[in-house]
Amino acid sequence: MLDGPPGGGYRSPMRRAHAAEVAVVDLAVCDRCGLCLPLCPPEAIHLELSDLVVDRQACTGCRKCVAPCPVGALAMVDA
Amino acid sequence: MPDVDVLVVGAGPAGAVAAAHAKRAAPELDVVLLERDRAVGAPVRCAEGVGDAGLREFAEPDGAPWVARKISRVIFVAPDDSEVKVAERDVGWILDRTRFDAHLAALAVAAGAELLVGTEASGMTRTPDGRWGVAVRGLRGESSYRAKVVIGADGVEAMVGRWAGLDTRVPARDMESCAQYVVQGIDFDPDAIYLQFGDAVAPGGYAWVFPKGVGIANVGLGLVALKSDGRNARQYLDAWVGRRYPGGARTGYTVGGVIVHTTVQQTYADGVLVAGDAAHMINPLSGGGIVNAMKAGRLAGCTAAAAIRAGDTTARRLATYHHAWMALLGQDHLKYYRIKQALETVDDAFFNALARTVNAIPQERRTLGRIFTHALVKHPQLIPVAARFFI
Numbered sequence: 001m002l003d004g005p006p007g008g009g010y011r012s013p014m015r016r017a018h019a020a021e022v023a024v025v026d027l028a029v030c031d032r033c034g035l036c037l038p039l040c041p042p043e044a045i046h047l048e049l050s051d052l053v054v055d056r057q058a059c060t061g062c063r064k065c066v067a068p069c070p071v072g073a074l075a076m077v078d079a
Numbered sequence: 080m081p082d083v084d085v086l087v088v089g090a091g092p093a094g095a096v097a098a099a100h101a102k103r104a105a106p107e108l109d110v111v112l113l114e115r116d117r118a119v120g121a122p123v124r125c126a127e128g129v130g131d132a133g134l135r136e137f138a139e140p141d142g143a144p145w146v147a148r149k150i151s152r153v154i155f156v157a158p159d160d161s162e163v164k165v166a167e168r169d170v171g172w173i174l175d176r177t178r179f180d181a182h183l184a185a186l187a188v189a190a191g192a193e194l195l196v197g198t199e200a201s202g203m204t205r206t207p208d209g210r211w212g213v214a215v216r217g218l219r220g221e222s223s224y225r226a227k228v229v230i231g232a233d234g235v236e237a238m239v240g241r242w243a244g245l246d247t248r249v250p251a252r253d254m255e256s257c258a259q260y261v262v263q264g265i266d267f268d269p270d271a272i273y274l275q276f277g278d279a280v281a282p283g284g285y286a287w288v289f290p291k292g293v294g295i296a297n298v299g300l301g302l303v304a305l306k307s308d309g310r311n312a313r314q315y316l317d318a319w320v321g322r323r324y325p326g327g328a329r330t331g332y333t334v335g336g337v338i339v340h341t342t343v344q345q346t347y348a349d350g351v352l353v354a355g356d357a358a359h360m361i362n363p364l365s366g367g368g369i370v371n372a373m374k375a376g377r378l379a380g381c382t383a384a385a386a387i388r389a390g391d392t393t394a395r396r397l398a399t400y401h402h403a404w405m406a407l408l409g410q411d412h413l414k415y416y417r418i419k420q421a422l423e424t425v426d427d428a429f430f431n432a433l434a435r436t437v438n439a440i441p442q443e444r445r446t447l448g449r450i451f452t453h454a455l456v457k458h459p460q461l462i463p464v465a466a467r468f469f470i
Contacts, residue, residue, distance in 0.1 A: 033124060034236030035256060035336025038249040047236055049216070050115065050199070068304040070256045070312035070334035 019061035021076040025052045030073040036065040083109040085383050086213055086226035087192075088200045088239050090114035093355025093372035093379070094232030095183035096137065098192040100380030101230075105388050110192040111224065112184065113215065115199035115233075120180030124335035125369070126259060126289050126297050127176050128272060131169040133370030137377075138182065145178035147291040151270050157434035158277030158427035165445050170272075173289050173297070174369070183373075203229065203242045209392075211350050227392050228383040231353040232376060235336050240358070243351040245343060249359070252305050253340035255284045255366060258312040259299025261291070261331035265324040269293045275319075276430050282306035283423070284339075284366070286319050298324065301337055301366055339363040341416050342409040347397040352379040360408070364415045371408060378403050 023045075030052050037045050044058035045065060056079070066074045085101045087094045090112050098112040116122070127147065131140075140146050150170045155163040188194050198217030206212045206225060213224045231239025237247040267273065273288035280286050283303030290296045300316050307315070313334065320327065338359045346358045354360065355372030362371065382400040386392045437450045 031334045033333075033335040034234060035254065035334075037236040037238075038247055038336075038338065039251055039254055041248060043241060043248070047238070048201075064251050067307065067309075067311070068251060068254055068256045068336070070258045070336075072311045072313075 019059060019079050021061040021063075022056045022059040022079045023054050023061075023063070023065055023074050024077050025054055026073050026075070027051060029071050031071055033070065036069060036074060039064050039068060080212065080223050080225050082225050083111045084226070084387050085110045085228050085230060085380075086200075086211070086224050087112045087230045087232055088213075089232035089234055089355075089357070090119045090184050090187075090194060090196070091180055091232060091234060091355065091372065092183055092369050093357070093360075093376040094230065095119075095180065095187045096373045096376030097230045097232055097352075097354060097380035097383070098194075099183070099187040099190045100377045101384045102187070102190040102192045102380075104381045104384035106191060108384060108387060110187075111226075112187055112192050112194045113198050113200055113217075114184075114194065114196045117197040118177070118181075119184045119194070119196060120177035122333060123176045124333050125176050126257075126287055126299055127174045127291070128171060128287075128289050128367065129174055129369045130171045130367070133374075134172060136370075137373045138179075140172050143182075145175050145182045146172050147175045148173040148269065150272055150290070152268065152272075154268065154271045154273045155434065156273055156275035157430045158275075158280065159431045159434075160275075161431065161434045161438070163434050163437045163445075163450075164271070164442055165450065166442065167446070173272075173291055175291075200233075200239065203239070205349070209350070227350060227387050228397075229351050230376075230379050230383060231351065231357050232355050232372070232379075234356045235338060237353065237357040239351065240343070240353040243348040243353075245345055245348055245351075245353060247343055247353070247357065247359070249338050249340055252283075252303060253338060253363070254303070255301035255337040255339050256304050256312040256334075257284075257299060257301040257337055257366075258316040258334045259297055259332065260316065260320060260329040261295065262298045262320065262324055262327040263295045263330050265294060265296065265298075265327040267296065277427050278306070279427075280319055281315060282308075286316075298327075299333075337361060337366045337368070339366055339416075339419065341412050342404065346401045346404060347394055349394045350392045350397075352383060352397055352400050354379045358404075360404070360412070362415055363412060363419050374407060375404055378407070 044055040087098045102110045153165045201214045203213040240247040269290045275286045281300040281302045283306040284301035286300035354375040360371045361368040
């Protein structure tokens with residue numbers, strides 16, 4: 001049941017190997033609204049103790065979280 | 080490891096109503112309601128508008144301390160700033176969400192549920208006896224609960240659904256990025272809500288003014304980032320507020336995401352139900368979710384209580400929740416989603432033309448139905464768009 005997201009495939013090592021960039025969050029700007037969590041295909045973004053955390057191992061560099069952030073707290077950096 | 084019957088994660092409208100109804104349906108059950116933030120109802124991530132009829136199913140608004148303003152008019156603002164007033168009796172209310180959410184949570188406690196604030200669920204695993212072990216951390220340190228049913232009412236981030244293996248992801252085109260200021264000292268009709276459409280204002284969404292009192296309002300917007308010109312929601316809002324209310328004092332701000340999609344494919348798993356924003360139970364046209372969340376919470380609480388009494392909390396049994404929700408509102412949301420898709424094809428010129436047509440109708444005869452009919456008569460080119468509304 002907890003093997004991975006339904007319809008997965010996003011967590012394959014092949015994908016990770018190709019991620020040239022990963023998302024990072026600026027916690028000074030982030031409002032902890034949680035909007036980016038369901039946007040992340042590999043579910044690599046978490047709220048831990050109310051702080052946003054991006055799992056660099058799981059991030060595929062797809063950028064889907066970057067533009068929707070209402071305050072621009074997410075950016076891409078070289079993996 | 081304390082044993083409970085129902086563990087509700089999130090004390091917003093969905094969670095509080097779920098906890099209250101589970102306890103009322105089966106008073107012998109132990110029901111615990113967790114809230115991550117230190118106060119129920121804060122921070123407010125909401126424009127706070129709610130329809131009259133839906134609200135009255137759960138609480139009596141007249142004279143209530145958790146109401147900020149009664150609304151009796153809707154003013155649509157076209158991209159060219161022309162206004163269309165539509166007066167309808169008993170349109171709705173602007174709430175004080177901090178007080179309203181606390182009111183709902185107090186009802187749950189009065190029904191016998193236990194409320195823990197400043198306490199978040201940090202993970203959960205299935206136990207060998209077919210329950211959920213839920214790790215919790217908060218004011219009393221780290222601990223864990225063992226629950227027969229976990230109700231995930233944890234909002235847009237929806238961690239409970241994720242932990243239970245449900246797919247709660249959202250495509251980017253169905254996520255609205257929202258920003259909102261509380262603006263004071265501005266001039267507008269305090270009995271009306273204002274909704275402005277337009278690609279330059281809020282591409283793929285709309286901007287709003289929801290009055291909290293005379294001269295004070297929630298002023299915000301939601302947009303689809305894929306359609307933006309590169310600016311984020313707060314930058315669009317700065318431009319709009321600066322243009323419309325340059326003299327207003329921005330005394331507060333909030334941001335957040337509104338999922339304008341349809342209900343998740345599956346809202347249940349073994350020993351798990353998800354409700355409200357966590358299950359994408361939001362009207363995809365309006366972005367409204369408060370009443371939906373309360374209705375889902377009521378269903379989830381009653382379903383969980385009945386399942387526990389029957390000694391069967393398997394996914395097979397809990398599926399009745401999903402079917403009941405789909406019959407109640409989920410199917411309507413599928414319809415609204417198709418309307419939303421049809422509206423994506425119309426542009427600013429359409430809204431401007433529609434505003435001119437509707438303003439030719441005397442205001443006292445301006446109902447939403449009549450507006451729609453006149454729009455089609457005057458603009459037959461809209462008929463294909465309108466036809467798609469009903470497919």
